[in-house]
Amino acid sequence: MNDQRTVFWDNNYVCMIDQRVLPANFIINHYDTYQAVADAITTMVVRGAPAIGAAAAYGYALAAFQSRATSYAELALDMARASELLGKSRPTAVNLFWALERMNRCFDALASSAVDAVRAELLKEANQIADEDVATNKQMGAHGAALVPDHATIIHHCNTGSLATVDWGTALGVIRSAHEQGKHIHVLVDETRPRLQGARLTSWELKRWGIDHTIIADSASGHYMRTQHIDLCVVGADRIAANGDTANKIGTYNLAIVAMAHGVPFYIAAPFSTIDLNLASGDLIPIEERTMDEVLFIGAERIAPEGVRAGNPAFDVTPHDYITAIITERGVIYPPFELNLRALA
Numbered sequence: 001m002n003d004q005r006t007v008f009w010d011n012n013y014v015c016m017i018d019q020r021v022l023p024a025n026f027i028i029n030h031y032d033t034y035q036a037v038a039d040a041i042t043t044m045v046v047r048g049a050p051a052i053g054a055a056a057a058y059g060y061a062l063a064a065f066q067s068r069a070t071s072y073a074e075l076a077l078d079m080a081r082a083s084e085l086l087g088k089s090r091p092t093a094v095n096l097f098w099a100l101e102r103m104n105r106c107f108d109a110l111a112s113s114a115v116d117a118v119r120a121e122l123l124k125e126a127n128q129i130a131d132e133d134v135a136t137n138k139q140m141g142a143h144g145a146a147l148v149p150d151h152a153t154i155i156h157h158c159n160t161g162s163l164a165t166v167d168w169g170t171a172l173g174v175i176r177s178a179h180e181q182g183k184h185i186h187v188l189v190d191e192t193r194p195r196l197q198g199a200r201l202t203s204w205e206l207k208r209w210g211i212d213h214t215i216i217a218d219s220a221s222g223h224y225m226r227t228q229h230i231d232l233c234v235v236g237a238d239r240i241a242a243n244g245d246t247a248n249k250i251g252t253y254n255l256a257i258v259a260m261a262h263g264v265p266f267y268i269a270a271p272f273s274t275i276d277l278n279l280a281s282g283d284l285i286p287i288e289e290r291t292m293d294e295v296l297f298i299g300a301e302r303i304a305p306e307g308v309r310a311g312n313p314a315f316d317v318t319p320h321d322y323i324t325a326i327i328t329e330r331g332v333i334y335p336p337f338e339l340n341l342r343a344l345a
Helices: 034-042 049-066 072-087 094-108 115-145 171-180 197-209 218-227 252-261 337-344
Strands: 007-010 013-017 028-031 152-156 185-190 212-216 232-235 239-241 246-249 266-269 315-318 325-328 331-333
Touching: 007 049, 007 115, 013 049, 028 034, 034 049, 034 072, 049 072, 049 094, 049 115, 072 094, 072 115, 094 115, 115 171, 115 266, 115 325, 115 331, 152 171, 152 218, 171 185, 171 197, 171 232, 171 266, 185 197, 185 218, 197 212, 212 218, 218 252, 232 252, 246 252, 252 266, 252 315, 325 337, 331 337
Parallel strands: 152 185, 152 232, 185 212, 232 266, 266 325
Antiparallel strands: 007 013, 013 028, 239 246, 246 315, 325 331
């Protein structure tokens, strides 16, 4: 499969694979305003914590090119507005705020530079964030692949491949790395309601990589753990608290409980930038509540009676007690997480 970055810069446009239309269509959208980039993050044109972070960094750089400021002071006002709007696009993924903080620090360090030089340096920083993400994912994949036995059957939830990052992937990057090492793998892919990221996106990526897999309903994982030999579960993360509690796509907590009940190792794969040491526990992680229509409709077709309400939390929190280890680019971290996460920081 040819590498294709999920988010990239091209001739003063921020470009993104439109994940809303996969697998039926492959479309790359081009955005020429930071407002449009923020909307693309909110509406899930781009999704996955690392990809969101890179998109926000590029959106920030785009704001500098979009601005008509002729002085650093004028540009600072425009950049503050851009940072605020981009920061509101998704509340749970800590990579969004990590990337914006890094871009803001870069901007602050350029106070004595000409405006055009500032623009160039901000784009350079955004490109660096994107390049580092790819390198980080490949390091993470190498660490995680060592945990995958040959002929493994793996359960995966949501989508954590190239589409959720700039390229390569986190949890799916682990699976991809093991596959490229020649290990024979079968993946049970949770469909991941309500937006079906597993059925639509993970299956699309695994097919392109030539990795054997089967799509299952989210509620079927317990059946497969009881009736078949499952070697491990591996999922991604949008934010990890200091004690190891992990926010990930809704349904992850259920999977972790079932895995523990059946003695199946449950791994989190995420870059270290996803770890938020400022939050003591997962109870402090903000959980995004999305529109009811995502639950009440599949596409344009309503599947529930008229007039009923639906809850639609985008994420849930898996307590650290259910997590076997956290795979990062710095290595595999085992409990006690509160000590070992800080040690690697």
